[in-house]
Amino acid sequence: MNNPTAAMLVIGDEILSGRTRDSNMHHLAGELTKHGIDLREVRVVSDERAAIVSAVQALSVHFDHVFTSGGIGPTHDDITAEAVAEAFGTTAPQREDALKLLGDHYASRGIEFTEARKRMARVPPGAALIENPVSIAPGFTIENVHVMAGVPAVFEAMVAGVLATLAGGAPLLSQSLRVMRGEGVVADPLGALAEEFRDLSFGSYPFQQDGIYGTNIVVRGQDGARVDAAMVRLVELFGT
């Protein structure tokens, strides 16, 4: 597979403390798969500058794209913009174009454009703005890193905007078979089948239902005919 690769960086103490359950990872994973981009790694780090800088540096070197979530709001603990800028040896001052977007928005609604709100205009020089149709404050793309908000509605809108601009690979196709036998029974024949179809990937996901062990087998690949052929073999092996 020669699809573009991606990593995600989630920034947020509230996830690491167990207070909030992250939902952006699951959303991004599904969207990237549909778009033919392979999500290879996710990291969740705290709102600490050093942790963000080193994660951005490590991930941006190893993957074609990095998507970040969180830490671009107005409060004192929102430090993602500066940290991502620092990872690329630059800074994130309040930028005129972002200030104008936000200023016009607040003026039209008769809301004061406070110093805190101006923090949402921090964007590195040369970075491209990512539109925020939900609450205006933009994200940005610097090099191969797409910096987006953590609020799910905003994150999702920004992902849609970014993906529309990126070249994807062939979408990954998948089919699955639900087998009412445990993984221990399925494992040996499945392993042999995986050897035979080395261009596909085979996943097995155990579950229990009414006290009976079952396994979901998922076949993934870019060639639909090959996936179909593997499914025929699976049904022969395990029934429907």
Add this chain to the structure above:
Amino acid sequence: MNNPTAAMLVIGDEILSGRTRDSNMHHLAGELTKHGIDLREVRVVSDERAAIVSAVQALSVHFDHVFTSGGIGPTHDDITAEAVAEAFGTTAPQREDALKLLGDHYASRGIEFTEARKRMARVPPGAALIENPVSIAPGFTIENVHVMAGVPAVFEAMVAGVLATLAGGAPLLSQSLRVMRGEGVVADPLGALAEEFRDLSFGSYPFQQDGIYGTNIVVRGQDGARVDAAMVRLVELFGT
């Protein structure tokens, strides 16, 4: 804070492809917080040996504990045991004590102990077994890395077993205030308060309700009296 630190490593293509929503991260985060251990980083990697080895090596050096989830079942793509062993320069052969646990279990139920099921006895020499009260196949602890199953019921039981053996720090206390004002209004006074209470951490989490912007403010710290004092100031600033 001098609490022990921890990282989590989630192994699983099914999460990166968006097929499955991980729930073990949220569970572990909450349990560690209650236990006084600071979860500082989470990584999700695919079922690839090199990715697992390098993540285990990086995380085990930087944090006091590493908790892994996934990849210790019987199928061909379950390679976590070997990969974690390799990260510590050793191997994970099928071990006698684990084989006996599993063999007795299957014998008592009249189930064949297949080669695939024997894969669940792969444990590095010298590692301590982690009990699995749900489905017997054990996890293990090697050095500071606790290797556990991905199935949530099994993962949760193993976490409970491991945490009972670890020394925790002072539990982190938290209180929160729900304010029906946007983050842009809250940010400046909250930043000033955070400067004043530097021994505590202040998080702000925006939400929308019926079209109105609100903010949950969370104060965390190990000294209950200090958290109380900060809450009094918050109520003065923002009302109840």
